[in-house]
Amino acid sequence: MSSASSRLNLSNASLVRRRLLGTAFALPLACAFRPVRGAASRRTLVVCYSRTGTTEALARAAAESLGADFRTIEPREPYAAEYSDMTDLAREEKHTGARRELKGPLPDASSYDLVVIASPVWWGGLSTPASTYLTDEARVGHLKGKLVATLHTSGSSGPRAARAEAERLAPDARFVGEPFIASGSRARTRTDQAQAWARKLLEEAL
Numbered sequence: 001m002s003s004a005s006s007r008l009n010l011s012n013a014s015l016v017r018r019r020l021l022g023t024a025f026a027l028p029l030a031c032a033f034r035p036v037r038g039a040a041s042r043r044t045l046v047v048c049y050s051r052t053g054t055t056e057a058l059a060r061a062a063a064e065s066l067g068a069d070f071r072t073i074e075p076r077e078p079y080a081a082e083y084s085d086m087t088d089l090a091r092e093e094k095h096t097g098a099r100r101e102l103k104g105p106l107p108d109a110s111s112y113d114l115v116v117i118a119s120p121v122w123w124g125g126l127s128t129p130a131s132t133y134l135t136d137e138a139r140v141g142h143l144k145g146k147l148v149a150t151l152h153t154s155g156s157s158g159p160r161a162a163r164a165e166a167e168r169l170a171p172d173a174r175f176v177g178e179p180f181i182a183s184g185s186r187a188r189t190r191t192d193q194a195q196a197w198a199r200k201l202l203e204e205a206l
Helices: 003-032 054-066 083-096 128-139 160-169 191-205
Strands: 044-048 069-072 114-122 147-154 180-183
Touching: 044 054, 054 069, 054 114, 054 147, 054 180, 054 191, 083 114, 083 128, 114 128, 114 160, 114 191, 128 160, 147 160, 147 191, 180 191
Parallel strands: 044 069, 044 114, 114 147, 147 180
Antiparallel strands: none
């Protein structure tokens, strides 16, 4: 065999080895960076009832971090503008388990993977509009198998009873994450905490 042929064969062998090594390194890298169904592909809906705007401010901040669609719900018959009159009626609704019919069209949760219910805490539980929405969506099966989280504002109460009420009203949903709560007169300013909670929720919902 001529020296030229030998050099050609060595060159071809070297090229084959480089290609084989490149393939060997590329395979694990390809596996490591293969896209998976994660937070970016998860459709998220934030449904908010907010009478004073405090809950809405935090829910919108959370929705921004979640990359979520944001929808509000409103009662068909508004509550009284006077605070004391409103709270008397709301207290009666909570104690009797009454409904508060909502304006339509209502947010349809059926096409979403993760649903966040944002509601003030009323006498330890959900606001009546939020409980009405959850009841109706669960009844028609829109929350079955869905991931559900809750975000709350409160004058002084914690979120546990409100979260427990949500879990009772939507038994076929999968509740995830700790409920978010912002309490006190400065609750509206805690948008940074709401966004941090939302980012953590995305991690837990993967």
